[in-house]
Amino acid sequence: MRWYVARRLLWAVVATFIILSITWALLFVTQQQALASIQFQAATSGGDAEAAKEAFEAQRGLDRPLWEQYSSYMTNMATGNWGYSTSRGQPVTAAIMEALPYTVMYSVPWTILTVAFGLGIGLYSATHQYSRFDYAATFAAFFGYAIPNFWFGIILLVVFGVHLDLVPIVFNPEAPVFSLENVRQLVLPVFVLTTGSIASLTRYTRAEALEYVEATFTKTAKAKGVSDRRILLLHVLRPAAVPLSTILVADLLGLFIASSYLVEVVFGIPGLGQLSFRAIQTQDTALVLATTLIGVFIAIVGNLLQDIAYTVLDPRIDYGDR
């Protein structure tokens, strides 16, 4: 087990290395937006476009051998020197640190709510299969899953922000983290994200739990005199947690990366999604790269945790400490 975790950790490092190398290669072949404008300026002001290019490349270190460029890029990445954001006029890491708290502010309650309600509703549906609650939960799940998050967000803003005036329409980044104002402006984004992510977790939980609700060992536990609640929380949820952990990690990661863009843009939250969105709009290469890599790193860490969770949750999975 320890050896497995060590190998798995090593692989995470290798994967990161490969991804960074590929992004470097992609950047290398990408047209330099800044260079094009400098050359244009030089040409229009009667200068030599070629000389301007050489000056630019010398300044950026692009005239060095490929290997040197590559190794300095990797060193910079490893040491947290992620470049300078031209559109924001600050180091990329500083821009990310500014945006991160806003993303965390809605992600944490969103994740907690998704897990709590997704598991809870799924388990209840499994034990009360084909009941009225089960049908209602199924309907709600498909509703939340089918409806596009950004559209749902806009509709809710129109209804609760404009017509009912219950929540602010414009996000105030200055609001203290633990204040009523902050809660009010985060209610809708958290709600929208939760309805989107709760669906698949509910459905998977229901399906997985059903398999174990009908298993002989559940009957064994019942025949021992164990209470229904204990059966559900220990004998059913525990084995179901193995496949669910996969779905949970994959699901939340996908949503974290994809929906946070839309939701942050719709609700005007200055988090990572909006930072990335603006960076793309202004062709701020360093910032686009950084915000994309953050998603990649979260995915790598998430998969790592998920693989380790397997070994802990299901004793039958033996990775053989060879």
Added chain:
Amino acid sequence: MSGQRQRTADPGTEGPLLSVRDLTVEFETERGTLRAVDDVSFDVDRGETVCIVGESGSGKTVTAETITKLIPTPPGHILDGTVELEGRNLLDLSERQLRKVRGDRIAHVFQNPQDALNHCFTVGWQIREAIQTHEDVGDRAARERAITLLDRVGIPDATSRYDEYPHEFSGGMRQRVVVAMALASSPDLLVADEPTTALDVTIQAQLLDLLEEIQDEFGMSILLITHDLGVVAELADRVVVMYAGRVMERGGVYDVFDAPAHPYTKAMFDCLPGRGRDLRAIEGTLPDLRDPPPGCRFAGRCDFAREECHTGTQPPLYDVGNGQDASCVYYGPDGDPEALRDGHGEGDHDE
């Protein structure tokens, strides 16, 4: 039900340990209501082994699982009848009261040892749970007792195997663990539903020996569900033969084996190899329990069926003598049991 005899193993206590009367259980299915158990009655005395025999679909498992209401409701529905444990009707108890009976007074062993233990917990944990559900004992004391139980059911090196997971045990060993778990609170009755069906023949014999040993040691009764007449011969004191949800015949194991009364029981013995006669399969299939034909459930496949067998309801359990009862018109007021003695009846098909 007529002709019900009550024999008490221990003359000091009154009445049987478990008394099932007129039990009727239905299941809602997509294609209609299925009556899985119909008017079933039998007793289990203290310290005795009663076997319910029957082919697949005869309702024996549903009968066993209805005793402590383990069947899922819905789709299951207990329509009628009582299950009395020392005079107390278990079917009237609340879920909370039933939990005190399950595992503590009546324990179960199920058919499939592959799936009977939860793969996420160690066998020790699962036995300890059985102990601590019914008794307020500390983890350390429960562990000691669990190890003693594992040792008792013949798990070698019980102390170190206590912390192992079910997948590290073979099928036979797993079933021993299940038995150990069932013994955790020294139950009065062990309901064993096809406990050896999924096991090798040699392992089967060992497990049956174990059941006999612990029965003597713990002084408990066993209700054994099986389709294997060899197992019945080995363990049973009394036999209940079920077919299509009904009791066809009841009696002491020697009487039933020596002189099976009901044509179905006879036909079942004819299916056994090694009895010096030609093997005969029972022609036809089980009737559809969603819409059973009138008359005796077995009439459609019975060599002796007469016209009256296809009308009315299932015949009552007539007293055959020797404490044997059979649900067959040949033992009724106008019947002639001698007609069943030799050869085959009017409905005989020649092969």
